[in-house]
Amino acid sequence: MPLDHDTPLYPEIEPFDTGMLPVGGGHTLYWEQSGHRDGIPVVFLHGGPGSGAAPVHRRFFDPAVYRIVILDQRGAGRSTPLGSLADNTTAHLIADLEMLRRRLEIDRWLVFGGSWGSTLALAYGLAHPEACLGFVLRGIFLGRPAEIDWFLYGIRTVFPETWSAFAGYLPEAERGDLLAAYHRRLVDPDPAVHMPAARAWSVYEGSCSTLLPNPALVGSFSEERHALGMARIEAHYFVNGCFLDGTEMLRRIDRIRALPAIIVQGRYDMVCPIITADALAEAWPEARYCIIPDAGHSAMEPGIRSALVEATRAMAQSLR
Numbered sequence: 001m002p003l004d005h006d007t008p009l010y011p012e013i014e015p016f017d018t019g020m021l022p023v024g025g026g027h028t029l030y031w032e033q034s035g036h037r038d039g040i041p042v043v044f045l046h047g048g049p050g051s052g053a054a055p056v057h058r059r060f061f062d063p064a065v066y067r068i069v070i071l072d073q074r075g076a077g078r079s080t081p082l083g084s085l086a087d088n089t090t091a092h093l094i095a096d097l098e099m100l101r102r103r104l105e106i107d108r109w110l111v112f113g114g115s116w117g118s119t120l121a122l123a124y125g126l127a128h129p130e131a132c133l134g135f136v137l138r139g140i141f142l143g144r145p146a147e148i149d150w151f152l153y154g155i156r157t158v159f160p161e162t163w164s165a166f167a168g169y170l171p172e173a174e175r176g177d178l179l180a181a182y183h184r185r186l187v188d189p190d191p192a193v194h195m196p197a198a199r200a201w202s203v204y205e206g207s208c209s210t211l212l213p214n215p216a217l218v219g220s221f222s223e224e225r226h227a228l229g230m231a232r233i234e235a236h237y238f239v240n241g242c243f244l245d246g247t248e249m250l251r252r253i254d255r256i257r258a259l260p261a262i263i264v265q266g267r268y269d270m271v272c273p274i275i276t277a278d279a280l281a282e283a284w285p286e287a288r289y290c291i292i293p294d295a296g297h298s299a300m301e302p303g304i305r306s307a308l309v310e311a312t313r314a315m316a317q318s319l320r
Helices: 055-060 090-103 116-127 145-152 160-168 178-186 191-207 215-222 224-239 246-251 274-283 302-319
Strands: 017-024 027-035 040-045 066-071 109-114 132-138 261-266 288-292
Touching (some): 040 055, 040 090, 040 116, 066 090, 116 246, 145 178, 145 224, 191 215, 191 224, 261 274
Parallel strands (some): 040 109, 132 261
Antiparallel strands (some): 017 027
16 A cells, blocks of 8 residues: 555535434434445444544545445434433444444445544444445554553653643542543533543543644544543543453454455554554454554544545455
């Protein structure tokens, strides 16, 4: 795969179809379709969990080739209610994808996911390999305890001042267990309690997501809806070990090894360090593994953005 940092995203497009899908537990999911009505179906799985999708995510896919399906997962983005933790587990998200696939009368689709989206893509694929055409995965995260611990504590070895602000939001007596202390605040119903904690958590993640400082990205992470959805749901998932066993997922990768896959990973990804992508690539040697030498975590960094566009082009050629 050529590493051309100048590969542009596809032009802006609008959906040809949108809807709200009731999935139980009080949740209603926003979904949309854009691109070619009869094209190769692809589902975009956003990160977080809880960050929600955005119009720019349509632009990784050639609209003349792909039928682009995007959804906001439970409690995220345009889905309602925002930040709801009721019946919000990995198993529920997998079931939601199947419900949406059947609702849209799609037999099989390409599964595209980054960060938490890569976790969900793998968990979904292992549960429903018959529904998958292949995978494009970025910034690999498997939800294992060491990965969660890295996010909460390890990042300070590279971003000490950013971590100090994250930990320093809490009283000193509570800093021994950052996750528990943040979780208590994030699930508090009082906006005066949960919103400042959500912004502190979200800004921390945004500040560590790029190789070079990106104030605009950090600003978007501090926006109220984004911050609340992502911080509350991330803390909920982290407290519960992401409701999965990432090591077991690696052991079961044979269920999807026959399907085409492309893994895109930033060399200097501090949110989801490359060691996890390496573990996946070792378990899945047939997958194409593309390391971006001058990028961090964000899908919008030039090298990663270009590699993802090239990955969807390559997949289109192999799936036609």
